[in-house]
Amino acid sequence: MGDVSTGSLAAFLEVARLGSFTSAAQTLGYTQSAISRQISALEGAMGGGPLFDRLPRGVRLTEAGRALMPYAEAAVERVDAARHELNALRELTGGRLRVGAFPTAGAELLPCAVTLFRSRYPEVKLRTEENLTRVQLARLDTDELDLAVVSDTAGDPLDSYELHHLVDESMYVALPDEHPLARRRQVRLVELADDDWISGSPQPERSLLHAAIGETFRPRVVHVVAEWIAKQGYVAAGLGVALIPALAADCVRPDVRLVAVHEDDVPARAVYAATPQGRSPSPAVEAFLGTLRAAIDGMAAQSRLSGKSAK
Structure with missing residues (x-):
């Protein structure tokens, strides 16, 4: 036959x-x-x-x-x-797309991108989830995510992934309203060396603070709080200070003051969309990359997101 x-x-x-x-x-x-x-x-x-x-x-x-x-x-x-x-x-009249993002990217960037994507491609089944960068990378490896919005915050290895640069976001320090430095436009971290710090990890090297650690400054982490919304509650109660990335700056509660951190103390954080290396991206992934960049541009035009976005 x-x-x-x-x-x-x-x-x-x-x-x-x-x-x-x-x-x-x-x-x-x-x-x-x-x-x-x-x-x-x-x-x-x-x-x-x-x-x-x-x-x-x-x-x-x-x-x-x-x-x-x-x-x-x-x-x-x-x-x-x-x-x-x-x-x-x-x-893009069918299919699925599974997207992950680290928590502060979910404050505004991811919702904006998802809204735009769904308005353009309503028939694609889109699912999102929030997790730490290292967890998202593991889920990319096991084919549980198609794309992950990640950062270089905690030194997680990114070189084995296809990285699409989105933005370099600056950092702010969140202060209680009555803090002596709350009315400043900019601070040096050494000025906050005696403050209690609120961080997502008891080891500053595994948190937003990792880039700030040096000979003249090491934060005294007193409160370990993973979620950025909870961090704001601690700050508002006067229990300490915390770093807040620019992606979440416009969602900070009104009784918390944000003051820019000098760029020499904490360099801008690189934010990427990561996809598995060696795997052809689907049309839905390519389209979502475009909506992420459009969302970044929209946020930069009307917010504190002063980092340089990728075109």
């Missing part, structure tokens, strides 16, 4: 439906001889027996032809369904 093409199966089904090689050829846009060759090839692939009885006027299915009918219909339907699904992926 030889290989069977979907074209020969489609020709077989059309001949069976119309009872005529000539009519099938006209419907499919082929010559009658081309249809005859396809049927002959199919008969050979199926074992050599005839699939049609040739009558004086038209043709009729043989017993073998009738047995083949349901399988031919199922095969053509499955190929048509696959073609439709692949077209939907290319045209």
Whole structure:
């Protein structure tokens, strides 16, 4: 038995439906001889027996032809369904997209990008989740995410991923309203060396503070608080100070003061969209990268997001 093409199966089904090689050829846009060759090839692939009885006027299915009918219909339907699904992926009228982001990117950037993406491609099934960068990278590795918004905050290894630079975001220090430095435009971290600090990790090297640690400054972490909303509550209560990245600056509660940190103390943090290296990005991933950049541009135009975005 030889290989069977979907074209020969489609020709077989059309001949069976119309009872005529000539009519099938006209419907499919082929010559009658081309249809005859396809049927002959199919008969050979199926074992050599005839699939049609040739009558004086038209043709009729043989017993073998009738047995083949349901399988031919199922095969053509499955190929048509696959073609439709692949077209939907290319045209963004179907498919799925799984996106992750670190917590402060979920304050404004991710919601803005998701809203824009859904307005443009409502038929793509989009799912989002929030997690730390290192967790997101692990989920990229296990094919549980298609794209992850990550940062270089805690020194997580990023070189084994395809990185699409989004923005370099500056840092602010969140101070209680009554703090002596709360009305300043900018501070040096050494001025806050005696303050209690609120951090996501008891080890500053694994937190936003890692870039600030040096000979003249090491924060005294007193309160370990993972969620940035909870950090604000601690700050507002006068329990300490905390670093807040620019991506979350416009969502800070009104009883917390934000003061810019001198760039020599904490360099701007690089934010990327990470995708698995060596894996072709889907059209949905490519489109979401575009909406992320559009969201960054929109935020930069009307907020504290003063970092340099990628074009």
